[in-house]
Amino acid sequence: MSRISEKLSHASSGPGVYLMKDEKGKVIYVGKAKNLKKRLTSYFQRPELPDMKTAVLVRRIADFETILTATENEALVLESNLIKRYSPRYNVILKDGKRYPSLRMDLSRPFPSLTLVRKTQKDGALYFGPYTASGAVNRTLKILNRHFQLRKCKDNIFKNRSRPCLNYQIGTCLGPCCLAVKKEVYDEIVNEAILFLKGRTPDLIRKIKADMTSAAEKQEYEKAAALRDKMFAIEKTLEKQIIVASDFMDRDVLGLAENPVMTIITCFFVRRGYLIGSRHFRFSETLSAKGEIISAFIRQYYEKARFIPKEILVPHLPESASLLENRLGEWKGAKVRILQPQRGEKARLKDMAAHNAREELRRRSESAASGEELARNLQKRLKSRHPLRRIECFDNSSLSGSSPVSAMAVFENGSPLKSAYRKYIIRTVTGQDDYASMAEVLKRRYGKGEKSRPWPDLLMVDGGKGQLNIAAAVLAELGLQGSFEVVGIAKKDEKQGEKEDKIYQPGRANPVNFSRDPELLLFLQRIRDEAHRFVITFHRKQRGKKSLVSALDNIPGVGPQRKKALLRHFGSIKKIRAASSEELENVPGISKKLAETLCRVPAEKK
């Protein structure tokens, strides 16, 4: 009897948690069950596993361990803790890698304002979003900035103003920084903004209509006209939202689609009957059944969500639905229901979410397949032993040898992987020495042994044979020769009649011929251009910082303390540049005379 079969025969029929391990003893999956024996048997002793995916993954299980609990609820808590501890490869783990923008409003501040943030915290402030498309957050902010007279300035500027700024002049702010704005008047604007941001648009429109009628009755025509414009702007946003439910309730609707390599969950956000947005979540291969995937998603997503609706419609009811409802209820402070509707409006909504999940899965699978095809075609063209999936490209920048920098752009499966991009300030090279700069950054990138992993499949340097020889020499020095492919990409020399950029490989005198695969050359050029864009942006920033600091250095009376005070007050070099002498004067330690002197520093230097 195999080790697994023997363990299975002794497994308990009570509730608990099971940990699946691979042949190295690594935990690869954690699950919970009401009846451990039944659940485990379903993995190992089913004559026919439910699908190919599970069958393949089960083969990777070499051993398992169980932990008994007194109740199913305890098993649920323990399962969550163990998943957090081991991050098992085949569990559904919600990664919050991509930071979507949100809007933040801190009601504890005097005259609260809205700020755009990437990171949300449990700090007592209100957060709206996250907005999955940058266009959506910009449109929302545009309406808020134009029609809701909230202050637009940061707290430090708000405290130090001596007179209202342009926003007051053009009527987009009441000017609470300097004028006696009544708190209740401002609070009403805050409440309206909150209604708008929460998607309570119909309520808000009703309120504005009433205010407009009252203003017209009092013959306050200017006010009535402003309210009318505001109403039109808000109604326009409403036109873009679709009514999907006639009961005008708040609910989230989940759709699920999966294939052997990935699972997509689509979440529709329905507020007061309007579909106000949706978001897709991707998970890699998992051992979880559909109901378990939904359960894992609900626990992880709503634990951190700032808003939990009264109802969540799901395509598959998790085994522990009632326990989950209790948990959600604790987080929300009110009853939450998880439903799997079978007919009517709600079932249609559920089908719509499922349809969108399937579409997203198809789109992502196709794009992954085209990335794979690209990697294989490049492999063939460059005669590599492996498909060239991960490509790292370096470029340098300096202006007559000043502030030399370098940067690395990374593409994986045909798309930029921005989280892996790196910037380098050149440390050891003085003056303009492109070769030495390249050698320095390559050593910094690949010279840390195992810590340098993941390595690329292809390293690309911007430049011809000279740059390529440097890269090859550095890799040889680091003992990495042959660990990955290396190419140099050189611009075409039009004077010589060259028609396209050239790709050089070590040990080959002539560039690689891409005439049969022009799309591959275009792809490599795209990567080079991206590295160039990235390094130029970085270089500009570095130069800007230095020129301001050196310009400030030459002004009598501006020492390190004042430099620090200026930066602390304005928060960025860009804002110091844009500041008027009046604004500079508000900085502690900056006198009127000094502010005027600072204002005279030429713009390009300041």
Ligand code: SF4
């Ligand atoms: S008018 Fe005053 S409160 Fe309004 S944005 Fe300008 S500085 Fe801030």
